[in-house]
Amino acid sequence: MTLLGNRVRTTGRPRANGPGGRGRLRRNAPGVAGAVIVVAMAVLAVVGPIFWGADAERIDAAAILQGASPEHPLGTDNLGRDLLARVLVAGRYSLLLALAATLIGAVAGVVLGTLPSVLPRRAARLATGTVNALVAFPGLLLAMFTAVVAGLGARGAVLGIGAAIAPGFARLTQTLAATVAGADYVAAARMLGVPRRRILTRHVLPNIAEPLILNLTQALGGALLGLAGMSFLGLGVQPPDFDWGRVLFDGFPRIYVTPEAVLGPAAAIALAGIGFNLLGDALARAAARAPVPGSERGRRAGPVAGEAPDPDAVLEVRDLSVTFPGGVTPVRELSLTVAPGEIVGLVGESGSGKSLTAGAIGGLVPYPGAVTYAALRLGGRDVATLSDRELGTALAMVFQDPLAALNPALKVGGQLAEVAIVHQGASRAEARRRAVDRLGHVHLPEPGKRAAQHPHELSGGMRQRAVIAMGLMGTPRLIVADEPTTALDVTVQRQILRLLREVVEETGAASLFISHDIAVVGELCDRVVVMYAGRVVEELPTDRLAAGAAHPYTKALIASLPDLDTDRSLPLAGIPGTQPAPAQVGPGCAFAPRCALATDRCRDERPELVAHGPAQRVACWEVK
Structure with a gap:
């Protein structure tokens, strides 16, 4: 399957200058604006009470209910206190209450969302049903009900907004935890008898922390608006304390006489809410565009001084390592090269690091792995400097399970055509014609008919040929085949191996063939690299x-x-x-x-x- 991108470039110098950098800045303008607003609000929360605290509390009987004036730009309240000063001072209390409500909602939601992962089956179903019911219940009504039960005032409002936030966090946590719970390492921990609570704290929560933290920023903006609304309705902060909602509540009866009395707190509430939401949206978009953490192809161990690219190598790897938290390093300082028209076999027992090596080359190391290297070049260029289009056409990957590599909901031809559309800018008709041609090129019978079928309608060998054809939609310089024949019978295996050799000879591409079967590697490859416990132990x-x-x-x-000469009377x-x-x-x-x-x-x-x-x-x- 042709690699479609998902990388973070961290070469020695960030490419922030020029049209591309300005374009990215324009695209990130809402996020920058949100960050500026949030920082300004945080600064205001710190300095507001220091500079304007006395003016906000000073009662002036001679200036009661005044309109805007040079001395009081937003007017005064019913005790003659300066409204602008009160808006500036109220920022600290408003933000602190919003932060408290968000933390309460987040903690409660995470606990509720993770309960199905640690409780017995029946209790887990009850917890899931509770989450579904809370999500369906209107948030404002839930907040008001909780506030009334807890008592009017800031405490009740914080608990109410926290209760309204919790179901959303619970649903997000539940969804993320269910995804991680299906991972192989979690299944292995369960088989080893690791307690559920330890599985949750050690395996599940660390792997879902990032999206939950990102959601906090957006939840904080919602909490700020919600608390202001509660105070405006009289259910939140009570005198003599005041937040932006309370200042708005006090000035609202004068909206038709002195609208500036309402304008100040309303603008502060709206600006703060917009700032937090813009920042949260920007962070979420950045996280969606970034790779799975730890799979960054460009995270270097350090440049190799004076080392020039190998002119005879399509793929050049120097000191590649893959590390996971806790110092676990499944791939250690691996170096290899692959020349044009050459098939290099990477062989070793299961767990030797073969597939992780392929994943590191393609930028597909799973979270929370980190990839470091001294050099990782494709066609003489560092892969971190290649654009998505350049990489997508130069590198093709063929995986072990073609049914997992192909989208079951889309037709085969459409998936192949997408490669040409995305990476080569081809029209749909042109991409469709090329997809049919590529399917025929890998000897798939009736390629036009197969292009109109879904993956499940093809046999295993046909699907693997389709995946190889997907890689040939571009002009790959390197084909990485990760155990592509393991799930196939012997006859089809031989056909696929013959096809790979044919493709390499015809296109002049290099190929890295990964297998645990040294007999298959010996039959197909020109050179063999043997791995053991993450290191190369022999190359020949x-x-x-x-x-x-x-x-x-x-x-x-x-x-x-x-072999045929093996004594069958002896153990293997x-x-x-x-x-x-x-x-x-x-x-x-x-x-x-x-x-x-x-x-x-x-x-x-x-x-x-x-x-x-x-x-x-x-x-x-x-x-x-």
Whole structure:
């Protein structure tokens, strides 16, 4: 499937100048305006009572109910107090009450929304039904009811608005938690017997924190408006305290006589609400445009001084690492190159870091992973400097499960045509014709008919051919195939492998073929890169794989393959022990606990990848 973007560029110098930078600034103008308003309101909340507190409280019997004047720009109230001063001073109380209501609503909503994840099934259904009922109940009525029950005044108003905010947070939390709860790592934690409360605090909540925090900003604006409305209705702040809603309430009877008495607090309420909502919308849009956190392709470990791009490499990777919180590093300082027309096989046991390597190259590392590298170049250019259109046409990815890679609700031809429309600016008719042509190019029978079908109407082999055809909609310089034959039967596997070889030879593209099956890699690839516990342990040409493999792990993989000469009376050969988890890799060679040749040096000191014969590199102390 052609990669469609979703990246954050963080090259050495931000590209903020020029027309593109000005364009982004114009697009972000509402967010900038919102940020300015919010900062101004925060400053006002701090300095307002200091500079105008005395004027806001000073009673002047000679200036009761005056209109606008140079001395009192917004007039005075029924005790002769300056209304402008009261508006400026009321900002602190208004913002503090709004913050308190938002926090109460957020905490209550998060707790209510996460209950289905920790309660037994029946109790979880009850919690879900409660959330649904609260969401359906009008928020203002819920706030007023709670305020009346809790008692008139600021406390009741805060509790009421908090109660009105909580259902929205509960629904958002419930939806996000349900999504994360289906992840494999959560399922694994449940199988290991991890308590539900620990699953919630360790696995679920950290992974949904970002959208909840973003929602806080918008909720704060809503809380501010809601509290002002409660005070205006007489259910909120009571004298002698005052917020913007109370000042508006006091001045409203004079709206036809001295409208400026109402204009000040009304403008403050509207401006603050608009500011928080603009800022919240901008943050939400920025989060939607950004990649899943941790999948940024441009987060560098640091530039390599003086290192020029390899002119003979389509893909050049230097010191690529993928790290997760807690210091877990499934991919460690991986380096490889792929030349034009070459297929390089990346092989290793499950958990060795193969798929994460492919995800890092394509910018698809799942949250909360972080990608660092010294160099990651495609066609000699750092991928962080490529535009979405350039990357989308130069890089194609073929995944293990084509049914998951294709949208089940859309027809196959439409999905292929979208690539040409988005990345090449083709018309719909032209893109449709090219989609049918590409489907025929990968030997899919009756390509016009297949283009009009949905993915579920195609067999597994047909779907995989369609995914390859999607990659060929552009002019890919690199094809990353992540175990594309695992879910297929042997006959179809051979057809797909033959097709990949044919595509590479015809287009001159480079290909990185990822598999756990060293026999398949030996049949298809020109060169083999062997990974173990996140590191490359050997790299060698395929024609030397059977007789020239040097690393004990590579030899063990080859020895575990049965052939026609295998003695069936003996147990199948295998590798004793298991591969260490990423967090359990020690300072020495990770394969040492399973290696018959291991010495104390192997356990204490990690071997570097060094040359061993022509076009071969090995990381082993015992290989001479």
